Structures are given as structure tokens and as C-alpha cells.
Amino acid sequence: MNKLIIRRLVEDDLGAYWTIRLEALQSSPEAFASTYEETLAGEDPKQNVKHYITGEGMATYGVFLNGQLAAIGSLRRYPLEKMKHKGSLQGMYVSKGARGQGIGRKLIQEIIQKGKEQQIEQIQLMVITHNYAAKSLYKSQGFETYGVEKKALKHKGEYWDEELMALYLD
Template identity: 35%
Template structure:
């Protein structure tokens, strides 16, 4: 498997994988499949986002097919400019437990260091044990739990907030 930064030309593959993610693991994302499908001009919006200077999205490829994604969002306020957020991590079920997720996060961490970031933050649904273990494996540590962070029609989900301090 290989990783690389995605760009606007990857918008269609990204969108297809994003829809898969929302169907496969709906509790892991704030956006729902229905909301994503209703967005006007999604490919144009995604292409612009993939080409932006504020965020970087990385893809994991198996035999040239996009099978994993993760986004690094740099904080823009000067007092927070040393921080970045890890967003929208997803690996297709057929590509899980093959080392690609660690490879993808390692690429994101290298990029964060190149940007001069000092810490990375993320939130993960507390019940998502495999994701929490993955993040811990690459060095993230929990610094708190937000109770009832996500409200679903029939229940609430708690989120673990995690941080990785990067060596400077």
C-alpha cells in the first residue's frame, strides 16, 4: 500500500470513499450519508478543499485504488497556529488490519512536523475501541472524555479527546 497527499483531481475517488465511510461507520462521523448526498456540487467543493492551503488530505492506495483517507486541518488563529486537527479518518473494511492505517497516520504526522505544528488533536467515539487503539499505537494520548458529545435520534455517544505532542 502507498500513501500520498490528495489533490483536486482525486475528488471523485474521495467522494466515493467518503460515502462508503458514512454508510459503513455512521456513528464515527458527524455528517450523515443523506446530508452528504444532498450537498450541491459535491465534487467541485471537494476538489477546492483538496487543493486548499488550510488542510491536507492524505490517501491510502491499494493497487492504485483509494482505500483510506485522513485530513490534517491546521488551526489558523495565530495563538493556535501550533495545533492541527486530525479529521475524517477512514479505511475500507477490506483494507483494515494490514498496516495501512498506521502508514496513513505516519504520513500525516510527517506533514504536520513539516508545517511546524507542535501538537495534533482528534476526537473519537469512546465505543470505537479499534480506532482508539490505532491512535494510541502512533502515540496519541487521551486527555478527556466529553459525555454526550454526539446526539443521535435514539441515543448519545461520548467522545475521547486525544492529543499527540510532536517533537520540535
Template identity: 40%
Template sequence: MEIRLLTPADAEDYWELRLEALKQNPESFLTSYEEAVTRENPVEQVARNLSAAGNYTFGAFEGHRLIGMATLLHESSTKIKHKANIFAVYVTPEKQGLGAGKGLVTAAIEKAKTFEDIEKINLTVNASNEKAKKLYTKLGFKTFGLEEKALKINNTYFDEEYMVLHV
């Protein structure tokens, strides 16, 4: 398995995996699958995001197949430039448990450490996603808050935990 920074050339593979993620785990993402598929030129938008300053998306590859992803976003506003956020973490179901998630989040953490001004990394996780919470905790993240009813999908509410890693 290879973990590497994605480039605009990976945009189509990323978009396909993103749609899979939104379908498989709607409770884990702010964007819905239905919203995503109505976007105009989504692959071009992804390509732009993959080359945007402060935006680092890592991919886990098995051969040439993208099986997982995670994004680190370095805040750019002066007052919050000491923070980064990890989001859009996903590993395709049949490849979970093989270390891709750990490799992706570790790559994002290591990237954050290359910036002198980043002091902490935040993330949110579905409060019922025990596997993800266990991984984040193992990597040093600590829960600092809970938002009840953070997401509402088909009249079902999902809570989110806020986690932080001080670097």
C-alpha cells in the same frame, strides 16, 4: 499499498469513499450520510478542499483504488496556529488491519512535523472504537478528555474521546 497526498484530481474517488464511510460508520463522523448526499456540487467542493491552504488529505491506494483516507488541518488563526487536527480517518472495512490506517495517520503526523509552528495534533475518536484508539495510542496520542453524549443518532448517544500528540 501507496500512501500519498490527494489532489483535486482525486476528488471523485474521495467523495465515493466519504459516502461509504458515512454509511458504514455514522457514529464516527459529524456529518450524516443524509446531509452529505444533499450537498450541491460535492465533488467540486471536495476538489477545492483538497487544494486549500493548510488542509492535507492523505489517501491509501491499492493499485488505483482509494481504500482509506485521513485529513490533517493546520489551524490558521494566530492564537491556535500551534495546533493541527486529524479527522475523517477511514479505511474501507475489507482492507482494515493491513496497515492503511497506521500509514495514513503516520503520514499526517509527519506532515505536521514539517511545520515549525505546529506543537500538537488533536483528534477525536468514538469512545467505543477500540481499534482506532489502540492505533492512536500506539502512535503516541494520549486521551485528555471525554465528551459524553457527543453525538446522537436515532436516539442513541455516542461518547467521544479527545486525544493529543505533542510534536
């Protein structure tokens, strides 16, 4: 039987987070605003992703399957006074070997619960329009589409549209 633990990541998890983040950027480059190359840039590349774990208003959660980090997702609370009632689900990724086990659903449910505990009234996200599996997962958790941003991302001459979704917690 698989042992499953979902928890907020801490600075000591940076190495495991780094590994899965690079996997995500390589296997699903269209799903993330940053590129693999950008993430590796600089003298200490791990610092490029550290803010997801330790940044102000940012909480990153991980699903550990048999001790290995198998999925990640971040909840960012908007810092501006008039937007503090909203948060954003970012950087959601389930490693290829862990898919099909309900891990993504459990992670989203944990993030939603944490949002409720913070009195967040609305969680927003963006998902590539052709990522049908992710959109289906989000819809199953109550997220609704409220728009589409055409040509939201562009890399190496290729464009991707993003579907804008929100979950209303109030």
C-alpha cells in the same frame, strides 16, 4: 504483492475521495460529524466534501492500494495565530476490505510526519469512545487521552461520547 502509495490528495482525486467518504458515512455513521444524508444534499453534493481536499489549512492524504483509494485522513491546521501550533486529525477511515494490513498506521505516520514538516507541535483528534480498534491504533502512535466529551454527537435520538486525544510533537 500489494502496491501501496501514500500521498496528498488533489482535486483530480475528488471522485475517488467521494466514493470512500460515502462508504465511511454508511458503514461507520457514528464516527463522523456529518451524516450521509447531509453529504448528499444540494445541487452538487461533491462540493460538500471538496474542501477536505482543496480547503485552506486542510490537507487530505490517501492510501492507494493497487491503484484504489483504500484509506483517507485529513490534517487541518488551525488558522488563528494563537492556535497555529496545533492541528487536528479528521476524517480518518480505512475501507473494510483494506483493514488489518497496517494501512491506517502508515497513513497516521505520514500525517504525523507532514505535521512535523509544518512545525505543528500538537495533533488533536476525537474518536468515539467505543471504537476500540481506532483508539488502540492512535495510542500505538503516541496519542494520549486528555478528556471525554459526553454526548458529543447525536443522531436520530442516539448519543455518542467522544474521547479527546492529542499527540505532542515537540
